[in-house]
Amino acid sequence: MTNRSRRLAMPAWERNQLMRELQRLRADRKSSIVLEAVSLEATSREDASPEAEKKGCQYFVLTTLLDPSRGPGISGGPDGVQPAPVIIGNANPNQTLAIGFTILQVGNPRTLAEGTSTAPVEDNNDIRAADEAMRLVAHRIASELRKDRPPSFD
Numbered sequence: 001m002t003n004r005s006r007r008l009a010m011p012a013w014e015r016n017q018l019m020r021e022l023q024r025l026r027a028d029r030k031s032s033i034v035l036e037a038v039s040l041e042a043t044s045r046e047d048a049s050p051e052a053e054k055k056g057c058q059y060f061v062l063t064t065l066l067d068p069s070r071g072p073g074i075s076g077g078p079d080g081v082q083p084a085p086v087i088i089g090n091a092n093p094n095q096t097l098a099i100g101f102t103i104l105q106v107g108n109p110r111t112l113a114e115g116t117s118t119a120p121v122e123d124n125n126d127i128r129a130a131d132e133a134m135r136l137v138a139h140r141i142a143s144e145l146r147k148d149r150p151p152s153f154d
Helices: 011-024 045-054 126-145
Strands: 059-066 074-077 080-083 096-105 111-120
Touching (some): 011 126, 045 096, 059 126, 096 126
Antiparallel strands (some): 096 111
16 A cells, blocks of 8 residues: 555555455355455555566555545655545545555556545544545455456457
């Protein structure tokens, strides 16, 4: 996980939270697809793809901790500038934490799916909020990977 926010977070802890939740979601009685989660040390697309291939993975996920905003904005980090996630509704962006995710197929530069999950920061506890947002990310990842997809002719 890359931290592009001003919040305190422990990337290794959050990666492990994602792993635990994906292992819990490994099998679904409504799907024949069984997920097997493998942790990666890489944090960039360029490093993660070869590591995932070496570990026998079909897909890999990149996650980023972000500062949400009420309107259009940008988020700066060590690897450049990206749009900040926008919160719809009455949520206070100063009391909300967001985690963006991107699912990529190993050996294919095209994004399979991407999204953002948010969680409220209660009692100024960034770690609890990050854990909740990562739990939501895991559910979205499992759902995306279990979707029927047409064959790719790349």
